[in-house]
Amino acid sequence: MNTSAIKNPASKTALRHWKGQRYTAALIVVYALLILLQLIFNKSPLGYELWAGIFSPVWMRLLTVAVVLAIAWHAWLGMCEIFMDYIKPANLKRGLHVFTALWLAASVAWFVSVLLKF
Amino acid sequence: MTDTSHSLKPYRPEFRNIHAIKDLTTYRMPLAALVSILHRVSGAVLFLLLPLIAWVFGKSILSEVSFAQLTAVFREGAGLVPGWFFKLIALAVIWAFLHHLCAGLRHLVMDLDHGKTTKAYGKKSAQAVFGISLLVTLVLGAKVFGLY
Secondary structure (H helix, E strand, C coil): CCCCCCCCHHHHHHHHHHHHHHHHHHHHHHHHHHHHHHHHCCCCCCCHHHHHHHHCCHHHHHHHHHHHHHHHHHHHHHHHHHHHHHCCCHHHHHHHHHHHHHHHHHHHHHHHHHHHHC | CCCHHHHHCCCCCCCCCCCCCCCCCCCCCCHHHHHHHHHHHHHHHHHHHHHHHHHHHHHHHHCHHHHHHHHHHHHHCECCECHHHHHHHHHHHHHHHHHHHHHHHHHHHHHHCHHHCCHHHHHHHHHHHHHHHHHHHHHHHHHHCCCC
16 A cells, blocks of 8 residues: 555554554464464374474474564554553553553563473 | 424434443444454453463473373363363453454455445444354364364
């Protein structure tokens, strides 16, 4: 989409967020299908071997980290939208933003550490 | 200027500054509105459970031992909490994800084709969102509870 015609910086940011929400969503859907199809169309029984095997290739670890980051960005945009609609007091909203950022950062850190370790 | 059409309009209750307890409970939402609010609710639920999901993912993948510990919790429960309770939580996460995904795809379809942003399509696609997400939740739920 051509956004160069938009002059207002706030509108530019809003459109960037709108697009970000959708691009990250598309990536998450494709990834979820990739995992689901591997689980459905497999010969071996559902167990640790199969499950861990899906995530063990390096490219899959890298893709998973990318998707985790996409989820975090997607959730950040979504939560900000919810707070924007329902939370009026500025201090409370700021507090919730900080909480959201920490919550997501902790989740991302956990995912990444798991993918590095196993 | 006299407005004759105004008096012909049937009386409809007006909702301004909807009161969360007095009005919201009597407000009959169209299906599309239900999809929309549940899109938010399911998104917020997934956000709140993200650390738990990360922790469970770690347990499931770090080693065969931790994988077995995790499946044992779903099978036999942990402490006083029975296994079916954890299965129910897993099912709630599955539903939240599926509803969020289907409602999101509905958004993308409407983004791509503005001709689809009609009341009729809104209702039809809302029915599809509920139909698909609940059906797949049922199928996966039967798997979680070991029915096949």
